[in-house]
Amino acid sequence: MNEIILKCENLHKYFPLPAEGELKVLRGLDLEIVSQSSTGIIGVSGSGKSTLLHILGSLDSPTKGKIFYEEKEMNKMSDEKLSNLRNAHFGFIFQFHYLISELTVIENVMLPYFIKTNRQNNGYAEKLLSDVGIFERKDYYPNQLSGGELQRAAIARALMNKPKIIFADEPTGELDNENAGKVFELLLNMVNKYKSSLIFVTHNNNFAKDLQKTYRLYLGQLEKI
């Protein structure tokens, strides 16, 4: 039975404005993510989708509200614990691939495992690269890959430590329609195969139909679609 692994309650995020006052991006929203699920968050640009994703992924902190991961309150965790959480339980895919340019594709994919254990694991990284279809590019550097290939490598890296949740922040935003579709499909397949949950942030409504749950972020609140 699928259980709630990530939950937020009454989440607020305000950013101070240059002159005075503050920009209220998130205004007391609640959300529950169950294991092995796919959740879409759509909304117009600037609606706070990425901010929400970063807070849920512990890369940013809320102004108010609570976030629980497996019933443990993330707000109370130390920076070290949050780092361990991101490394071992979360995977991130951003709009840009954000691979490390000094590392080869396989070194990039292996990096989360290396950080976790101080050991390299070529076998599993090669398997993931085969699954995303760029095994033959494993020894290439990021600047030798196409946009689609880079995002495939980013997907493989996000899955390296068998995370419970993948946070995808408009990973198809920089791709043409054909490649965007392929990368989205690949991401869904991979998440299903490796039994992770997916939180997919996009402004493209077309992807919503393939996700189990979809929310629209509007005026700092989530509306279920």
Added chain:
Amino acid sequence: MKYHNFLANKFFKKGKRGYISFISNISVIGITVGVAALIIILSVMNGFSSDLKDKVIGTRAHIYLSSLFGPIHDYEKVIDKVKNNKEIIGISPVSSSEIMIKNGDSVNGGILFGVDRNTVEEVIKFKKYMVLGHVEDLSDDGVILGEELAFSLNATLGESITVISPKIKVMPDGSIFPKTKKLIVEGIIKTGMYEYDKSFLYTTLKNFDRLFEQPENSTTAIYIKVKNVYETKKVIKQLSKELPKNLFSRDWIDMNHNLFTALRTEKFVMGLILFIIVLVAGINIIITIIMMVQEKKKEVGILRSLGIKRSGIKRIFLLQGIYMGSIGTLLGSVIGVLVVAAIKIFHVKIPGGGSVYYIDILPVQFKVWPDFILIVVGVMVVTILFSLIPSAWASKLDPIKAIKDE
């Protein structure tokens, strides 16, 4: 290999582009030059100091035993009392007094030493420094002159010179004359110490006693050589227990205190000035790492999202500084040691030579401890301390801000 070492290596080898690479190279070169200069200059100063010490110790005693009141009488008894001390390797009576020397129209002041031909080699290295003649062949009417003194008196081997003692002779008519004696030049000594070679001359103890009207078996001092020149204080302490209270001892360190203190101070100041080069290179390291962090902000954000802790980020950038410092220190050490070795092997001559510095060849002495180790440790400490500042800043970067700023 740990992940931060792996990433630091990758960033160090491939992560520096354009201006950062240039500044990084300048930092490494700065440290290389600083370390090499420190090794070379300190080795040369050690060489000078050691050369000077050798000359001082070679031509003078390690311990001077003298009496509070006039000469030491029955010095043989005193020698018998102390010669069994295990630390003592040489002992000989040496009298000395200031005199005037005359040869033709040339007149010079000097210090005349009266030495015991049979035992003096135990305390003064005549064999090493004699350029003409032998101390064993010194007759009771003979004298050995310092080379500079011989030049100044225009005296050569076999010639006779007149020594004028401060002792006075009263003539039957009541007039007073200083006591004089003609001595034949039987040897020339060159220690390399200008002061010594310009003013020292040696005759036999018997001759000295006659000239200064000292009773037989007396001497103004007993020269002592010990096994370890740095343990003279210990020997002095032992001697003071065995000897009568009217005898007192001083060692070569006390006698040359000002000279060696000046040398030590000079070496310290030189080291300090040269270390400024290292500090400047250290500041370049700070700048290099700040620029690297600025350029690698995005990577810092990515690595934080992948779960690297703040301490891990700090370590990655700290290692950049340590790599720069280590390469510079290694290169500087190799260059410094090679230059020191070359100076030693090829006997590099000093411009102007002996006439200016009274030393022909540049002396060098490479000391692993304390010089080399302190240089390496000092440079690495500076590198680490200077690298900590930008590394700590990198570790505090907000991951999302770092990514968004790109």
